[in-house]
Amino acid sequence: MLWKWTIDFCKDPANLPTAKYGKSNVSILEDEDLAADIHLHLQTLEFQARLKVKKKISLRTAQRWMKRMEYRWRAEPKRQHSDGHEREDVALENMTRWWKSDGTKDGDVKEHVFAAGPDVGRVVVIWHHDKSIFYAHDRWKLRWVHKSETAKPYAKGEGASMMVADLVSPDYGWLVGRTHDADSGKLKATQTLFRPGKNRDGYQTTDDILDQVTAAMNILDKDYPNDKRIFAYDNATIHTARPAKALSA
Template sequence: MFLAAYVRSGSAAGWGSQSLQTAVAYQKGPARARLLRRWTRSFLADRHALPVPLANTWTISLLDRQSDLKEAICEHLQAMGKYVRAVDIVHFMADPANMVRYGLTKAVCLSTAQSWMHALEYRWTKVPSGQFVDGHERVDVVNYRQSRFLPEMARSDPHARQWDREGNAVPAPANVARPLEKPVVYWWHDESVFYAHDRRQTRWVHKSEKAVPRAKGEGASLMVADFVSADYGWLRSPDGKESARVLFKPGKNRDGYFTHEEILTHATTAMDILQHHFPHEHHILIFDNAPTHLKRAADALSARHMSKFPTQADKPLFGVETNVHDPATGKAVYASDGKLLKTKVRMGDGRLPNGERQSLYYEEGHPREGVFRGMAELLEERGYENARKLPAQCPEFKCKPPAIDCCCRRLMFNQPDFRDVETLLETHCKARGVEVLFLPKFHCELNCIEQCWGHAKRTYRKFPPSSAEADLQKNVVAALDSVPLVSIRRFYTRAHRFMDAYRRGLNGKQAAWAAKKYRSHRVLPESLLNDLDEAGLGAPGSSSSD
């Protein structure tokens, strides 16, 4: 650059000034200008005499000079567990044996240890989070998933539209049986909470930016309950004037809480829209396994707290606790401490194997009229003659599978009239001709609306911060409506990839790996078994470490 500028100047007097201008352009001074003139004279005398930088031996890290040091530090950090620190390297290197081994006269400082953490590919960041696994592989959860949920989905899937990655409908194979008359549309339900102060925290920050005061806490909250489908998006009428979306301000001194009664009202609103605007399709409402969704009638059969023998005279009535409701409004009544008021009602009648009614209480005219009869007597009436010899229940009710007659409570649980009690939500929707399906517990990956919430919250966090509840509601609605239909269809396809994985016997960890690896597929390939082995995840059905 210096030589070219000097030649272009055409003046012999510009030798010194041009060298200084070149040095200044690189933020250097007269010393660099003198070096430029020296290097240029040498180059003019010998075209091979190019300036070569000195070997930078003084900044080569000890990690690079000592070939075994990196491996030793890695082993030491692994032995420290998950929560490793840069100071662990300082302590490791301060060990006298290590100082002699690596030729150190003094221990490394903390800043050096921090740079070594980067060289060892550690980063100070949030821990990557995957799907929840608490109870995911529990025996009863897996049994419900494999024997109830997946077969129900397999029955209706041939009637439901499937989508490619661009959101286009994929023609269904002609050789697939279709026992239903109408096309199926799945409507996935869930609730989610948005907070006023929830904003994006990670971004590019200019060094001149200063800290500014911010609001403390999460701020006001707004709960959203809605239905979504891959066919139509959020549940609303074609003209957009009717919507199933519910905006709810949760809290004791606000709108209260989203109870089972609100769930029934929400389902009614959804069914009204579906049957008025989409009558030519078979609609299936899919809910998660939350207690508010699974509530049964107040007197529904349950063996959970039954005693083996009749209730003693000094004990209270055996029955089911239910909420007290205001006769005028029908809403639940709260006590002064903010808790729901409860009352006990008698449990309903059971059904004997021959279909006859079986009262759980001694009937009128009996010396102990109205007293609970006990599981042993009820089972004897159902044909289990040795019921009195069985324990009331196994320790902590953890019966060893595949036992089904090990204790009185397990026998009662497996009786058809106890096992197959409909929820109020199922009864309510069935009366309108709408099917209800419950997701397995702990399986949020099967509910595509979960990803819709995530997409909406990413958009919501980009809005200007505000503590006003009016802004909160406006921003929440805008964020929800910003979720594209093509994304919803991709979320739907992802949920079906997980279902396909579980049908093939994969556990939660294997299914998560497969769903991510084959994210461009609607179903998993035939090479799945080999791919799992190559990834070191074992064969389907093997135990999972999660």
């Protein structure tokens, strides 16, 4: 259709495709972006009437006011994190490296807690499992976000999706080995690309997760033998599946 509309427009600049609002059973107000614009416009009129403001404020004044009201112009929040690293029963912070905001080290490991055995002086490196899904027509949504706002579930974008899964740490970045793969000649890595869908790559399973973490362990055993490592996964059902032959409670 895009191709056809483009050709029609080249032949006649007045021939533009029209929206089919009014020809379906769905109200135009069901469009969340349009409804939000109308709501914002009505709030503006109400604000001007209540304060008897006849002259519009400048853009810079509006931006300054928004910041004072603790709003920030940023990408729409898409993830929810639970901050639990300061609990008393979590002792990993004394075993890990610390970094400053500019990327330089903030001193060395705070305390070597491994006093005996093969782990003497070994630093704990936490590898976080990172999974991102990209959609063909998705785009970043920039707007004013209040500091108290948290991420909310949202519908996926139009078009086919692509999932990228990898392991990352603040110490080494993305997990990449220091030796080359014999077949490809490239450095061994743990990044996986997955095209979800019934007629594509299917759907990611626990076996896919296990294959990836096994590859990660092989790389770490060979290329990072001096680190003590921990794999961190979010609380998703695909990460907590039982063995295939295990009984279900």
